[in-house]
Amino acid sequence: MYFKPGDSDSEQMRRLDKRKSTVMAGLSYVHNTPYGFLRTTIAGDTLDNSNGINWDLAWLYRYTNGNLTLTPGIGVEWNSDNQNEYYYGVSRHESRRSGMRSYDPDSSWNPYLELSANYRFLGDWSVYGVARYTRLSDEITDSPMVDKSWSGLISTGITYTF
Numbered sequence: 001m002y003f004k005p006g007d008s009d010s011e012q013m014r015r016l017d018k019r020k021s022t023v024m025a026g027l028s029y030v031h032n033t034p035y036g037f038l039r040t041t042i043a044g045d046t047l048d049n050s051n052g053i054n055w056d057l058a059w060l061y062r063y064t065n066g067n068l069t070l071t072p073g074i075g076v077e078w079n080s081d082n083q084n085e086y087y088y089g090v091s092r093h094e095s096r097r098s099g100m101r102s103y104d105p106d107s108s109w110n111p112y113l114e115l116s117a118n119y120r121f122l123g124d125w126s127v128y129g130v131a132r133y134t135r136l137s138d139e140i141t142d143s144p145m146v147d148k149s150w151s152g153l154i155s156t157g158i159t160y161t162f
């Protein structure tokens with residue numbers, strides 16, 4: 001995630017500071033049961049951009065039919081106040097410069113729905129796709145930088161299993 005002021009159509013948004021993307025590193029754990037699996041991940045900003053922390057918790061169930069695997073899931077992500085402040089906050093200095101109201105968000109809980117698909121072909125080769133719909137919490141949508149109540153993610157790729 002990043003924000004480049006020059007890419008905005010809004011004169012006020014163009015007067016805000018740049019927000020750089022970062023590298024998050026952390027730990028993940030998966031607990032398998034006959035009824036699905038629990039996935040949890042905690043990660044922190046390693047580049048000192050936001051000094052933020054993200055925590056993700058999801059329940060997923062894997063359906064396999066031949067070479068096709070579908071995995072729907074429901075989850076929630078927590079973003080620390082530092083994470084939200086860096087990406088969605090508007091400082092007093094930015095407020096004076098841009099005319100936007102200042103905004104200092106707290107931490108947030110954002111629920112989501114997820115679906116992944118994986119199709120194995122040619123033995124060790126697979127193609128995959130992931131889609132996620134996230135409902136943004138008020139801590140994020142109340143920011144003057146945000147004009148949507150949701151975010152979406154779509155990712156695809158090809159993998160080779162050794």
